[in-house]
Each structure stands twice: as C-alpha cells, then as structure tokens.
Amino acid sequence: MIPLRSTALTAATVLTVVASATACGPSEPAKSDNASGKPGGAYSVALTEPDHLLPGRTTSSYSLQVLQGLFDPPAALDPNDGTPKPLAALSWLTDDNVVWTIKFRSGTTFHNGEKVTAASFADAWNAAAYGPNAWDANYYFAQIKGYDALNPADEGAKPTARTLSGLEVIDETTLRVTLKAPFGQFPMLLSFPAFAPLPKAATADPDASDVAPIGNGPYRLDGTWERNQKIKLKKFAGYGGPREAMADRIDFKIYTSRETAFTELQAGNVDVLTTVPAANSAQAKRLFGERFSVRPSGTMDYLGLPVKDPRFADPRIRKALSMAIDRKGITQAIYNGVYQPATSLVGDVIPGHRSDACGKTCAYDPAAAKKLFEEAGGFDGPLELYFSNSDPTYEQWMTSVANQLKDNLGIQDVKFRKMAPADLSSLLNDGKNKGPFRQNWVIDYPSIQNYLDGLYYPGNRSGWSNGEFDALVAKGNAAKGNEAVATYQKAEDIALRDLPYIPLWNWQDQSAWSDRIGNVVIDSYAAGLHLDRVTVND
Template sequence: MKQSKKLAFVAGIASLMLAATGCSSSGGQAGASSGNGDASLSFMTTEPKSITPQKDPGSQIGMALCANLMEVNSQTQKLEPLAAKSVESKDAKVWDIELQDGWTFHDGTPVTAKSFADAWNATATGSNAWQGNGTFVAFEGYDKMNPLDGSKATADKLSGVKVVDDTHLQVTLTAPNADFPKILSTNPTCPMPESAFKDLDAYEQAPVSNGPYKFISWDHNQQVVLEKWDGFKGGDGFTGGAKTLVGKIYTAVDAAYTDMTAGNLDMIRNVPATMVDKAKSQLGDESLYEVKTASKQQTLQIPEYVKELKSPALRKAISLSIDRDAISKSLLKGYSTPSDSLVPPSLASYVAGSCEDCVFDPEKAKKILADDGGFDGTLIIESNSASDQQLVQAIAKQIQDNLGIKVQLKPTLGTELSERRNNQKLDGAVFGLWGWSYMSPDQYLSQYETGGDGNAATGYSNKEVDKLLKAARGELDEAKATKLYSQAESIIMKDMPAIPLFIPTDFGLQSKCAQLNDVQGDLQYYRAGYGC
C-alpha cells in the first residue's frame, strides 16, 4: 500500500456486478453427484468443532456462509469492499465503515452496523473462548475484556467499536494498522443476526449469516450441506457455481482420496505431496489444480511452556538435524522447497536464509546440543492425524537418527489438536501447516507477538519484537514496513520459537465437474466453478 493522506476502499458498481467467467469442463473422472438436485459439488472436511465463522476462523464452511465487509475478488485478485460500501481512514487508527444498502441475512432480516458490532463484541469476549478472539486484540477496549493477568473482565463491549447508525460503524484501534481493511476480510469479523444471541447453542447447530451459501443441515461425523443463496448481492468473484455444496466428513485424506477415485467426491485441498504422483496416474493430470501463489508453510512450533524444550540451542540443534533437501526430493517428490524463513518467499519481507540454522549439519547440531548440556528427555511431536503423517514420521526419524535423541509421535484429530494448541495444553512440539488469511507478513509474524493472533501455540514473548511489529503495522510506506517486519523476524529467529521446514507446492484435487480456483494462494471450495 502506498503512502497517502487517506486510506480508502470504496465499492463501485463494477466491482459488484462482475460478468460471469466462461466454464469449460476439464477431463478426467465423472463428477460426484452429492446433495440435493443438480449442480452439486462435494468436498472433503473433518468433523467441524464449529461451523460458526467466528468460532472457527479457518473453516471452509464458515467462509461459504459469511460475506465480510471486505473480500478478495477471485477474478481480479484484489481486496475490494463486499458487504461494505467503503472503508476509510486518515491515520490508519480511526476507521469509518459504510455498509452496502439493502443487504440481509439468510432469514431476511437486515444486516446493520449493529449486526457487526454485536458479533465482534461476542467474539472478543474472552469467556466465550471463541477461536476468532485474537482478531480483535488491536481494537480499543480489548484489554478490558481480556485482561492478561487473569483477573475478571471489566467490560463486555469493545470501546473502540461505535455504531453511528444502521449503515455506519467507526472503529478505533490502539495503534495505526494499515492492514485493517484486510482484517475485515476474515471470518472472525463476520456479522451475526440479532436472533443468534437469543440461544447461541441453537445458533451453533444452524447458523444464519449473509454469505453466498446458506446452511441446510449438519449430520455429525457424516456431512454438512449448504445451498446457494439467491439473495446474495455480491458479484461472481465472491462465490462459486455449485447450487449445493456438501462437506463430506473424513478422519483421513486417504479415505477421501479413495472416494474421489470412485467418483464419490469432487474436491480435496492441501493434497499431501506423497499423493500427487498417484493422483496423476489414477485420475489424470487434469485432476490436479496447482495453486498459483505459495502462501503456506510447514513448521515445527515449540511451546515456551514445555520446560524441556525452552533452550534455543536445543531448537537450533533439532533444526540442523533435519535434511530438508533429502525429504523434499525423495518423500515429497520435489513438490516442496526447504524453508529458510518464517515467512514464505511470496511476500516482500522474505529474506533468503534468515533462518541460519535451517541447513542440514548434523555434526554442528550434535556439538550445539552437547555444549548446551545435552537432552535426556523425549521430544514429543504432535500433529493432525488426518494428513501428512508420512512427512511427520520422516522428520522424526531424521531428528532421532542425526541428533541421537528420543522422538515420540502423537497424532491427534484436528479438532482436538486445535483445542490443545489454543489452550496451551501441548506436550511437545507441534507440526502444522500455516497460511495467511490475507496477504501480509503480519499473518506469520504476529504469531510471535505477545498476545497476538495465533500466539497461543508457542506463547513466545519478546518486547523488542512486539515494538517492531507494532511499528510495521502502523507504517503506511510499504518499503519501510517490509524492513521493520524483517528486523522483527531476525530477532525471533535467534530464539527460534518455530522451526521452518517446507514451503509445499499446494495442490487441490478436482473432479470433472469441479473447477477450482485460488484466492491469493488459498483454495476455497465455495469459489469453485461448476463444469458439468
């Protein structure tokens, strides 16, 4: 973003009335016919912990249900107003938001400024323990709703959120943040209707929102069904071509792949590299969709609260014991590149080799560990049991063989792992895939800011890092912001609260009827075109 006296994002008629793109059927297997009626697409998911967008920010189901104030248009790949008419600020600290006229929820009730304010206050309420809570850490009043010392909250509303009238909101942040319009494109900032607050438990089972798809049913451990909503006023760049979306629930990607080969599933995202060649052989090259922008990174995050792993020297030794090149070339078949930074190369703040200990040097690793007093315990690595188990096993074997320490794997269902991570109950390091909700280095580095979004995984805290990240967010000159982010990363890497591993080549699998597309590096099922 270039420096300017006024930051403004304004919706025009053209951005809301986009022409439909042409559809052509890709070859390969027959598309699955799931759900009710024609033009139905099915996708792989795990049993959701929640389908309320604010409670599970990364949920593909939540994304389909919600229309945010801002959103990336899949046709232009630009951030544009969606439910908002305009988002403006003179200083990046106080933001004026005007809503589109005439928008409603799926039940026909109006979407108002209060719909957003009420949802934000509920999400920011610490006692609710909604996963999207950290999104509001920079809003004025958040600290009184989430006191860091464990004391009782002294407020139940964000003082920085003011409802001016039905179509106008004013938001005051604790410090300038040029990324604020991007934050408004994320699930935790979705609105909620007034009816939701009458019975939140009932709402959880049948959420009502304002997005391109509406909720139909949730058969636990089987499927979630969504239907295209005729009342959605966003353009084609903000939705997909299916009339019905069916999220089929699996506990492992292998079972989903088997269903796809049988013609019973249309879409899988985050396809493991170990599955790519098999898919090419069995389903054909046309079944694979390669994401254009590399936005994801695999890391090994180290919780500060696990005493046995607190030593930065131990973490560096672990990193040096992993032969990333060998794993990338053999097991991952070249469908990944070794990572040497906490941010992916697709971002401007990327500095090659910022992780000096992300090379393979087992002798140096053993010396560092010996000089640090050794390690007599067992390194526990927790991971999502639904994916990447071969990769986690390969990493564990490298550490065990090359560093000479005991390693124990602990695969867990995704919902349980998420809960353990967010509530700081991990027993060891955690392997995971991290991607941005919006394109910014802050999406990666804020994990290492005290109280920042995603910080619960490691609990890492460094006052100088906090200072630099705060300055970077408030800097309207993109080049200066990039420099500040890079400085913050260099400090974080000295402590190594996370070990960068791989930048995966991101693939999705699609049937004949599904036409996947990505939005700034993220595959979203509800944006898929229907090609049959």
C-alpha cells in the first residue's frame, strides 16, 4: 500500500522504450531516436528529496527513482503489456500459484563485493516483513506464508517469529516461496524495489545503509547523500546483471518544487525532469518539441471518505458527493486538460480497465446529486477536507470541490485541513481525520488487483470492509488470465457501489529533457527514467 505517494510510477524496468512528444496508448510505448548511443559522460536528473534509500523502507517514487539505478529486484515489467520479465532472477515456476521456485543469476555481486545469493533476497524480505522494524514496504510481503506471525493483528501483541516461514533457501541461487493463498500476480510483485536483495551490512545496520545504500544494480552511490541538495551515482564496474549502464555518472539534483525544477531545465541546469507541471504543458511542448512527452499514467486521485463516521455511512451521501463534483471542469482549470476525469477505480493503462465502470456515479449531475443528498437526509456540522501541502494544485482542486459542494449540495460550512505529507499520512493511518481526504494511488504493477488491494486493504484509511469484495479479490488472486481480470472487475463493481473512495481523475505523466542526452527511456509502467539507458551526447 502506498498512500500519498508522488507522481511517478513505481515498477523498475530494464526496457528500451523511449518517450516522444505525443501521447500514446497503454500498449504503445512512445519512441524517439538515440542521438548518440555512445557510452560515457554524465547527466543530471531533477528530483524531490527522497525519504529513504533502503528498498524495504520506502514506497516513495522519489526514492524509487534513485533505487532504480542502485538495485536489481528479481523482475522487471515489459512496457508493451506490463508482463514481468527476469532481471535479478532467471525464472520463477509454479504449479498452483502458491509455491513458487525462483532461480537467481549466479556470479553477481553487491557494490561492496559481497556475493548476491538467494539468501540475500530472503534476508531482505524478512527484514521488511518483520513488523517491529516498521519498514514502509512491510505490507508488500503480506502474501507470503508466515507474515501474520511477524505482524500480529492484536494491539500490543509481540511477533512469534523473526522470519517468514514461507521462505526456504534451497541453494545459493534458488529460493522457494510459499504463499498464504494462491496469488497469480506474484511475478508482478517481484518487480517492486522492496524485493531487491540486501547485503549482510544492510541487514546488520539498516540505518547506515539507508543513507549509504549498497546495491546490486548498474550504478553505485558516489560519495555521500547530500541532504536536500544532491545524490550522485557512478557506474558500477563489477555489475554482472543484464542492464548495461551507458553513462558513467548521474547527478540527482534536489528541488523543493516542480516549478523550480522546470525553470532549471529551461536554463540548462538540469537534463531531465520527469514531472513537468501540468500548467506548463503548452510551454514545454513549444520549447522541447520531440524532447517533451505526455504518457498515460496509472496514477489516480480520489476523495476518500471516513465511512465509519455516521455522516458518511449512507452510500447515497457518498454518491451525492461524487455526482456534485465537476471533474472535467477541475481538470481543465487546474491541470490544463492534461489529467482525465475518472470513470473507473483503475487507471486506463491497466489491462481490464473499463471506461464506464463508474457510470452515472462519476458523471457530473448537480440536480441528481442534490436530490439524492436530500433523500439520504444530508448531514449537519462542518465538512472538513484534508490534504497535504506538498503541491499547490492540491489546495486548488480542494477549493474547487468545496465550492461545488457548497453550490450543488448546500454544504456551507467547509473547512480545510492542510498539513505536511508525513503528518497527514500519520493522521489518516490512525483514523483521526474528521472528514474527506485526498487519496492518491500510484501503481506498483499494472493489475486491477494492485488498486483493489492497495486501496481497500484490511484497516484501510476509509474504514470500509466488505466480505463479498474480499472473497472476489481472493478468487481473482487464484485465477489466471482473463478469468482473474473478470473476477477483479466484479470486486471493483462492489467498491464502486459502496464508494468509500470517489474516483476523481487519472494522471498523465509529462517529461522533458535537454538536447545533451539521448535514448531517454520512460514508459507508462516504469519507476520513471530508466537510468541505465540514457546516453550523453557531448
């Protein structure tokens, strides 16, 4: 689960698809020519300050962009269709979607020279899954047998184990993984950076490795992490994986806002910005031409509702709120028409996405909204709206939503609760909010299941649960191919019927880069820029 993550997607890939200036469909990655193709040189990337650099400790896309160069997880995702491909692993086999045998590459090492083995993966996964460690990516390991023993449900209870019983190291290159239940999406999960291996030094002293990570990827840390200023990487000469690094060095330059980073890109002070502000899309296209890309995204914004609050307990109230929101007007006014009004719980790049899944519930209809709101009895008291201060557009669209709810439903007492992302995350996770909140989801892998599990996990921020929904998700997990997709769609229908999260809009990713570099690799399924593929022209 990755609530309140930033705009970039999260699954590291190793593929050679390159972005152009035109938007493309989910199965049609954009392409541009490689201007040089020569190895060597250095380039810079604009970045927001990461929270951590130890894979299991972070789900932030800012961190994952750096980790994409430092670590190789077992799998990568094909940008054409999102299918998992081997990376640190050579293969994964299963007969029942429960027991998986993963075979890893031999002869690879970490940046400190330590051999990468199956145990390196098992140790990393155990550390992330152990509840008392409180690593952010902990929940990604919930599918593995033994997770519950490491994360007891009862408050105050202590774990009864330190390692996942579902992990068995067979030999140096073989790991057997037993899941709690059939889960056909498991190979996709293996592409998430939290499943990367860790050396013994990292599991012994995770705090030190959090700021000075020791990975197994094509790049290694160069010097120290200069907080709020710079992170430097250099090519790892001992890399034995399949990703050949083209540039010798990469400098991540830290900026506090995307607007500032865009100004720096125009001035030639940074080479790549993967998150061009929507308001600058026309200017970016004019200035950068074929070096500006707009791509469909799996990132979605929602209005989360605390359904255990009696005022929001009636689904009719929740549907009335949804129908009172003019998604098209907001995306035009605030996001320059780049973002697209949501008609589903999932992004339109996801296999199985249905453009009419939400139906009339997500269509702007003030009269019907007011009628439904009044039929449900409305509610008294102030309407408090919660959002973070990390992007000025969040307050802008919350202001628009507030005005529309006032005008269309007659809710006059609306208060804003704006706070730092970390504070908001803590408040929402503890269920202490007293009203609707901005909820963002960034895909980890292109599956409907990723949204369903990520938004509606047990104890989720909305407080919603439904046994029929849970059963359908479990049935989808055990199924394959089209059967799995159809079952997940039935679960999505239940979530849309009850509407604990109101879908708002589907992001579109915008990137631009300087003429100093070529072979820029960005696709709809990636963690952002594919660092290893970029070439330097001078």
